[in-house]
Amino acid sequence: MPDASKANATVPDLPHIRDGLPIDWVPELVAIDVDDTLTTWMGQVRPEVTAAVARARRSGVTVTLATGRSISTTLPVAHSAGIDDLLVCSNGAILVSAPTGKVVEAISFDPEPLVTELMGLIPDAVFAVEDPRGNFRTTHHFDTGALGLSLTVAPLAEIITEPVIRLVVRSEGHAEQGFAEIAERMGFHSVVFGIAEVAWMDVGPWGVNKSTMLAEVCARQGIDPSRTVAIGDYLNDLAMLRWAGLGVAMGHAPRIVREHADAITGAEPGLGVVEVLDAVTARRGG
Numbered sequence: 001m002p003d004a005s006k007a008n009a010t011v012p013d014l015p016h017i018r019d020g021l022p023i024d025w026v027p028e029l030v031a032i033d034v035d036d037t038l039t040t041w042m043g044q045v046r047p048e049v050t051a052a053v054a055r056a057r058r059s060g061v062t063v064t065l066a067t068g069r070s071i072s073t074t075l076p077v078a079h080s081a082g083i084d085d086l087l088v089c090s091n092g093a094i095l096v097s098a099p100t101g102k103v104v105e106a107i108s109f110d111p112e113p114l115v116t117e118l119m120g121l122i123p124d125a126v127f128a129v130e131d132p133r134g135n136f137r138t139t140h141h142f143d144t145g146a147l148g149l150s151l152t153v154a155p156l157a158e159i160i161t162e163p164v165i166r167l168v169v170r171s172e173g174h175a176e177q178g179f180a181e182i183a184e185r186m187g188f189h190s191v192v193f194g195i196a197e198v199a200w201m202d203v204g205p206w207g208v209n210k211s212t213m214l215a216e217v218c219a220r221q222g223i224d225p226s227r228t229v230a231i232g233d234y235l236n237d238l239a240m241l242r243w244a245g246l247g248v249a250m251g252h253a254p255r256i257v258r259e260h261a262d263a264i265t266g267a268e269p270g271l272g273v274v275e276v277l278d279a280v281t282a283r284r285g286g
Contacts, residue, residue, distance in 0.1 A: 014249070014264040017275045022263050023246050027061055027280045028223045031088070031214050031240065033232035034067040034077055036269050037250055045080040046270040052277040053082045059286030063277070064088065064217060066210040068202070068236050071096050071103070071134035086220065090130060091236050092213040093165035093204050105216060106132035108163035109205045115160050115167070121182055122171045129159050130166035167203040210236065211243035231265065231276055233257060248276055
């Protein structure tokens with residue numbers, strides 16, 4: 001997690017949620033990022049979070065998750081938090097029902113042209129794909145962390161024959177420089193995040209992010225998108241924070257994230273979310 005004190009020293013002041021919601025309307029939906037927002041990385045849901053979710057839901061607000069995680073690692077978090085609604089997974093490429101675990105909508109693309117070009121640029125690349133059902137397949141096994149619970153190893157020709165909702169590229173040879181230059185050069189569909197330290201790039205469908213599927217949630221449930229609150233901490237949350245009626249950055253979020261937010265909450269994952277949920281509940285008269 002980034003150092004919160006350093007982040008606070010380098011960004012403009014934002015209204016803090018502990019002082020109340022800086023809005024004059026009543027929220028109808030709260031969308032929450034998972035890793036380092038709702039929980040620590042691969043961490044458990046705190047009891048305080050589950051209690052705050054319950055209070056918010058009793059007040060009439062819809063609470064959902066919007067995460068880069070796949071279905072398999074999102075559903076357990078939702079169940080632990082008491083979130084029983086439509087969930088946005090895989091950075092907006094999948095909409096899943098928390099009660100049933102079934103995919104409601106998936107946005108896919110053909111990975112073959114991208115993989116063919118990347119093979120010429122990154123000879124040592126390891127590829128993995130996520131299919132529209134949330135399953136991962138890869139050319140070589142590697143730890144996906146919170147993305148998915150398991151990988152199936154298969155030949156490259158086999159894993160790129162069908163549409164996918166995510167292409168993951170990993171290269172130890174790019175651990176220092178990362179993938180930013182390659183992503184810009186190729187004009188990828190949507191490079192959701194690139195992490196130089198682990199030589200990791202996550203490519204999704206063109207124009208798809210957490211906000212596009214949150215808009216679908218609102219359309220399906222008759223929620224006014226302008227009366228939404230989103231909470232996040234990282235680059236793949238930028239579009240969601242801009243889209244929401246109120247975008248809230250975690251206190252440890254890097255400068256670029258806070259620059260796209262309307263307010264800030266505490267730096268500690270879970271407890272910062274509790275601050276937001278309780279402020280929403282209070283606004284709704286709960």
